[in-house]
Amino acid sequence: MMFWNDPIHFIETWFVDLFTTWGLSLQLATILVYAIGIIVLVVFAMVLDIFLVWVERKVVARFQDRLGPNRIGPFGLIQPFADIIKMVIKEDITPVGADKVLFNIAPVLAAMSVIILWAILPLASTIYGVDLNVAVLYLIAAGSLGTLAIIIAGWSSNNKYALLGAFRMVANMVSYEIPMVIILLIPTILADTMSVRGITDAQSGMWFFFLSPLAFLIFLVSAIAELGRSPFDLNEAESEIVAGFHIEYTGMKFGWFYAGELLHAFTFGGFMAILFFGGYGGFFGLEELPAFQWLTIPFIQAAVFITKAMLGYWVIMWVKYSMPRIRIDHMLAFNWKFLVPLSLVVLVNTAFVNRILAGASDWVYVLIMFGSNLVIAVVVVEILRAVGRRDRKAVATGIPAGNPE
């Protein structure tokens, strides 16, 4: 029974007991078990990644009215393994004039910046790497390591397209980090904690999505920008700069970037589930009924979490394969003139309403929170409409929109 309620702790104590009976000291045994735990977690993430390659290819095929991989294995399930074998046996080229050490470090750093996110991802109430009290900031910190990896890749390739791609990526990531940081404060305010488990538990009655749908939308946009996926894929814009920062990478080194991107998208789907959709829990109090006690079993919770993360990942893919790439000045203007002010307004609104309604009943709280978001959304749409009308009028009357100097 113990194993089903708290599997990780059960396995940990079992292994520590095993190692200490072999004659290791308790401290050494604990370190060894933790090292094994880290390796198992990374292997789990990478194996999931192999599966994600198949998911991504099948889903994009559906969006583009194709069948996708269907030759090797049932539904093409073995296809990713064929891809991996292909990548591993391809020639590994380091371009002349490249900075060899940095060129080889960059793909590892890129994949690492994603995998370290799994340390704080709680699959279930008892299955998680570590319960940091600053987990929300940790998400941002890992993202900045990813930015660093892309700069290193772009610069060390000694290729102008790679460098241009890196420049674009940095402009993209550094600016979209700001609305993301602001928006991450909203679940923090609502849950009174920055720990992802705390945020998940705070949503057992009501998902934060219903308290602040605008925050979720801004998070979705800035997450897609952070991932560098279409419509924000200027960093690898195939039609302009060939493949951007990873143009010179071959074989498995390219594979690391590719695998990192897929896993990153899935991980952000997971964070969407945790921050706004109740993560592994959030059954609206259903799990307290005797008939639904089984919902609190860790493995059921993990299945619920993976399902929610997959749905988030599917939304990211849906956006990616339906949207054309946007121009870089539009991208920056959209961030600085629209997302940043909007996220600040939403943050102030959330903090204000949360403080005023501290003692109110749950339903009043939820309704007013949702209503205030709705009001902001309507006002924003009206402002956008007025601005659009003004711009169209300027074009119609022939006044030049810009000063060509």
Added chain:
Amino acid sequence: MTAEQILFLVAGVLLLVSAVCVVTTRNLLHAALWLVAALFGVAVLFALLRANFLVVVQIVVYIGAIAILFIFAVMLTRRELRDTGRQTRKSWWLVALIVVFISVGLVLVAFGIPDAGRLPAEMPQDLDTVSRLGESLVTGQEYLLPFEVASVLLLAALVGAVYAASTSSKKD
């Protein structure tokens, strides 16, 4: 020797080696990346002191913002990333002397502290350091004034940066 002490030594050596490399390497971009490594070493030291908030802020602010801006500026402004010529001034021995004196002084001061060399005490599991930090930053009796003064200073820098960037277009 405990695992914590081994980690401290590894992080300390990483920090010192990368700090020396920042000033000795001739390639500016490599110097910036060694700086990133040094800052990461500082983050590890914070982690050993269980200052979780400082660890992530160190990485977000110093590696994620400042170091990346350094690299960006270097890549955009320098045609030649490799510096030539002497790397030291003629009076380098004077600086070295001052550094040695200060280091010896600091080491002596450190050994004078009664608790020097002790491992940090185990913190209670339920101690929420982040809430405590937040409360002390916004509570009147503690660090409210320095915190607000620092924010006004940063705001002034922000306004100044916007002004400096926009004057050229105003002249037209």
